[in-house]
Amino acid sequence: YPGAKDHMGILYGDYQTLIDQKVKERKAFEAVGHTIVHEAAYNILGEANWKPFATAIEGDGVRFLKFIGQPTNMGNLDQAMAQTGSVPEVRLLETNFYDQGYIEAAGPAANGAYINTSFVPMEEAASNPATRLYLDNIEKMNGKKAVLGLQSTSAWLLFAKLAKACDVKDNLTRTCI
Numbered sequence: 001y002p003g004a005k006d007h008m009g010i011l012y013g014d015y016q017t018l019i020d021q022k023v024k025e026r027k028a029f030e031a032v033g034h035t036i037v038h039e040a041a042y043n044i045l046g047e048a049n050w051k052p053f054a055t056a057i058e059g060d061g062v063r064f065l066k067f068i069g070q071p072t073n074m075g076n077l078d079q080a081m082a083q084t085g086s087v088p089e090v091r092l093l094e095t096n097f098y099d100q101g102y103i104e105a106a107g108p109a110a111n112g113a114y115i116n117t118s119f120v121p122m123e124e125a126a127s128n129p130a131t132r133l134y135l136d137n138i139e140k141m142n143g144k145k146a147v148l149g150l151q152s153t154s155a156w157l158l159f160a161k162l163a164k165a166c167d168v169k170d171n172l173t174r175t176c177i
Contacts, residue, residue: 001063001089005029009038009062009088011053011077013069018044022068029066038062046073050080058086065090071097074113075105082109090114098122098147119150 008029012022019041026036038060042053054077057065065088067074074097081087091113093102098115106113120128122145125135134153138145159177166176 004063004089005032005034007061007063008034008036008066009040009057009060009064010036010066010068011040011042011057012067013044013073014041015044018068025066025068034064042069042073044069046076050077051083053077054080054084054086057081057088058084063089064092066092067097068094071099071102072105075102075107075110078106078109078113087112092116095147095151100145115147117147119147119154122147122150 010022010026010029012018022039026039030036038057040053040056047053058081067077074093078087078091087109093113093115095115095117097113098117098121103110120131122131122135125131131150134150135145137153138149143149162177163172166172168176
Protein backbone atom coordinates (compact mmCIF):
# COMPACT_ATOMS: atom_id res chain seq x y z
CA TYR A 1 0.00 0.00 0.00
CA PRO A 2 2.43 2.67 -1.21
CA GLY A 3 1.77 6.02 0.35
CA ALA A 4 -0.73 4.79 2.92
CA LYS A 5 1.74 5.48 5.73
CA ASP A 6 1.68 9.17 4.75
CA HIS A 7 -2.05 9.34 5.51
CA MET A 8 -2.50 7.62 8.86
CA GLY A 9 -5.39 8.00 11.25
CA ILE A 10 -5.65 6.85 14.86
CA LEU A 11 -8.93 6.32 16.70
CA TYR A 12 -8.83 5.38 20.35
CA GLY A 13 -11.21 4.92 23.23
CA ASP A 14 -11.42 7.84 25.67
CA TYR A 15 -10.05 5.83 28.60
CA GLN A 16 -6.66 6.41 30.20
CA THR A 17 -5.21 2.98 29.42
CA LEU A 18 -6.15 3.36 25.76
CA ILE A 19 -4.90 6.96 25.68
CA ASP A 20 -1.54 5.75 27.03
CA GLN A 21 -1.46 3.04 24.36
CA LYS A 22 -2.31 5.59 21.66
CA VAL A 23 0.59 7.81 22.76
CA LYS A 24 3.02 4.87 22.55
CA GLU A 25 1.75 3.70 19.19
CA ARG A 26 1.73 7.20 17.70
CA LYS A 27 5.39 7.66 18.70
CA ALA A 28 6.29 4.27 17.23
CA PHE A 29 4.48 4.86 13.93
CA GLU A 30 6.00 8.32 13.56
CA ALA A 31 9.45 6.88 14.33
CA VAL A 32 9.14 4.58 11.31
CA GLY A 33 7.95 7.36 9.01
CA HIS A 34 4.16 7.43 9.28
CA THR A 35 2.42 10.80 9.07
CA ILE A 36 -0.65 11.20 11.28
CA VAL A 37 -3.34 13.18 9.46
CA HIS A 38 -6.26 12.34 11.75
CA GLU A 39 -6.56 11.52 15.45
CA ALA A 40 -9.76 11.24 17.46
CA ALA A 41 -11.11 9.79 20.69
CA TYR A 42 -14.43 8.00 20.86
CA ASN A 43 -16.69 7.13 23.79
CA ILE A 44 -15.34 3.97 25.39
CA LEU A 45 -18.92 2.67 25.74
CA GLY A 46 -19.51 3.19 22.03
CA GLU A 47 -21.11 5.88 19.93
CA ALA A 48 -24.76 6.31 19.05
CA ASN A 49 -23.64 7.24 15.53
CA TRP A 50 -20.29 6.28 14.00
CA LYS A 51 -20.97 8.06 10.71
CA PRO A 52 -19.37 11.38 11.83
CA PHE A 53 -16.17 9.43 12.58
CA ALA A 54 -16.29 7.74 9.18
CA THR A 55 -16.89 11.09 7.48
CA ALA A 56 -13.98 12.73 9.34
CA ILE A 57 -11.67 9.83 8.41
CA GLU A 58 -12.67 10.21 4.77
CA GLY A 59 -12.38 14.00 4.88
CA ASP A 60 -8.84 13.86 6.24
CA GLY A 61 -7.78 11.39 3.56
CA VAL A 62 -6.93 8.55 5.94
CA ARG A 63 -5.53 5.57 4.04
CA PHE A 64 -4.02 3.69 7.03
CA LEU A 65 -6.21 3.42 10.13
CA LYS A 66 -5.10 2.21 13.57
CA PHE A 67 -8.03 1.57 15.91
CA ILE A 68 -7.30 1.16 19.61
CA GLY A 69 -10.11 -0.23 21.70
CA GLN A 70 -12.85 -2.81 21.73
CA PRO A 71 -13.87 -5.06 18.80
CA THR A 72 -17.58 -4.19 18.69
CA ASN A 73 -16.80 -0.48 18.43
CA MET A 74 -14.50 -1.10 15.46
CA GLY A 75 -17.15 -3.29 13.89
CA ASN A 76 -19.64 -0.45 14.15
CA LEU A 77 -17.11 1.98 12.65
CA ASP A 78 -16.46 -0.49 9.81
CA GLN A 79 -20.20 -0.51 9.10
CA ALA A 80 -20.28 3.31 9.01
CA MET A 81 -17.25 3.49 6.72
CA ALA A 82 -18.85 0.95 4.39
CA GLN A 83 -22.00 3.11 4.30
CA THR A 84 -20.00 6.21 3.37
CA GLY A 85 -18.17 4.21 0.72
CA SER A 86 -14.77 5.20 2.05
CA VAL A 87 -12.70 2.52 3.78
CA PRO A 88 -8.96 3.07 4.41
CA GLU A 89 -6.70 0.76 2.44
CA VAL A 90 -5.13 -0.50 5.67
CA ARG A 91 -7.04 -1.12 8.89
CA LEU A 92 -4.60 -2.45 11.47
CA LEU A 93 -6.08 -4.06 14.57
CA GLU A 94 -4.54 -5.81 17.54
CA THR A 95 -4.97 -9.35 18.79
CA ASN A 96 -8.14 -8.65 20.79
CA PHE A 97 -10.01 -8.03 17.51
CA TYR A 98 -9.67 -11.70 16.56
CA ASP A 99 -13.04 -12.08 18.19
CA GLN A 100 -16.50 -13.16 17.08
CA GLY A 101 -17.92 -9.90 18.50
CA TYR A 102 -15.97 -7.96 15.88
CA ILE A 103 -17.26 -10.14 13.05
CA GLU A 104 -20.84 -9.90 14.32
CA ALA A 105 -20.69 -6.10 14.60
CA ALA A 106 -18.90 -5.47 11.31
CA GLY A 107 -20.40 -8.20 9.17
CA PRO A 108 -18.97 -8.14 5.63
CA ALA A 109 -17.43 -4.71 6.37
CA ALA A 110 -14.70 -6.55 8.34
CA ASN A 111 -13.27 -7.95 5.10
CA GLY A 112 -9.75 -6.74 4.47
CA ALA A 113 -8.90 -5.71 8.03
CA TYR A 114 -5.50 -6.83 9.31
CA ILE A 115 -5.34 -8.35 12.78
CA ASN A 116 -1.92 -8.56 14.39
CA THR A 117 -1.28 -12.03 15.79
CA SER A 118 1.68 -14.36 16.07
CA PHE A 119 -0.42 -17.53 16.23
CA VAL A 120 -1.73 -19.91 13.62
CA PRO A 121 -5.33 -18.88 12.91
CA MET A 122 -7.86 -21.03 14.73
CA GLU A 123 -9.49 -21.76 11.38
CA GLU A 124 -6.27 -23.58 10.42
CA ALA A 125 -6.05 -25.68 13.60
CA ALA A 126 -6.09 -28.91 11.58
CA SER A 127 -2.56 -28.10 10.39
CA ASN A 128 -1.23 -27.07 13.81
CA PRO A 129 -1.39 -29.52 16.75
CA ALA A 130 -0.88 -26.83 19.43
CA THR A 131 -3.77 -24.74 18.14
CA ARG A 132 -5.93 -27.87 17.83
CA LEU A 133 -5.11 -28.82 21.45
CA TYR A 134 -6.00 -25.31 22.67
CA LEU A 135 -9.36 -25.45 20.88
CA ASP A 136 -10.09 -28.96 22.18
CA ASN A 137 -9.34 -27.86 25.75
CA ILE A 138 -11.49 -24.73 25.44
CA GLU A 139 -14.34 -26.80 24.04
CA LYS A 140 -14.11 -29.26 26.98
CA MET A 141 -14.35 -26.33 29.39
CA ASN A 142 -17.09 -24.59 27.36
CA GLY A 143 -14.83 -21.54 27.23
CA LYS A 144 -14.48 -18.63 24.85
CA LYS A 145 -12.14 -19.09 21.90
CA ALA A 146 -9.93 -16.02 21.59
CA VAL A 147 -6.39 -15.20 20.55
CA LEU A 148 -5.85 -13.56 23.93
CA GLY A 149 -6.57 -17.02 25.35
CA LEU A 150 -3.94 -18.50 23.03
CA GLN A 151 -1.46 -15.92 24.31
CA SER A 152 -2.17 -16.60 27.98
CA THR A 153 -2.11 -20.38 27.44
CA SER A 154 1.22 -20.07 25.64
CA ALA A 155 2.68 -17.97 28.46
CA TRP A 156 1.41 -20.43 31.08
CA LEU A 157 2.90 -23.38 29.21
CA LEU A 158 6.23 -21.59 28.93
CA PHE A 159 6.16 -20.97 32.68
CA ALA A 160 5.19 -24.61 33.39
CA LYS A 161 8.06 -25.89 31.22
CA LEU A 162 10.51 -23.58 32.97
CA ALA A 163 9.18 -24.56 36.40
CA LYS A 164 9.58 -28.24 35.57
CA ALA A 165 13.20 -27.67 34.54
CA CYS A 166 13.87 -25.66 37.71
CA ASP A 167 12.18 -28.08 40.09
CA VAL A 168 15.28 -29.88 41.30
CA LYS A 169 14.47 -32.50 43.96
CA ASP A 170 10.98 -31.07 44.58
CA ASN A 171 12.46 -27.71 45.48
CA LEU A 172 11.13 -25.10 43.03
CA THR A 173 12.75 -21.79 43.84
CA ARG A 174 11.99 -18.25 42.82
CA THR A 175 15.66 -17.75 42.02
CA CYS A 176 15.62 -20.48 39.41
CA ILE A 177 12.45 -19.21 37.81
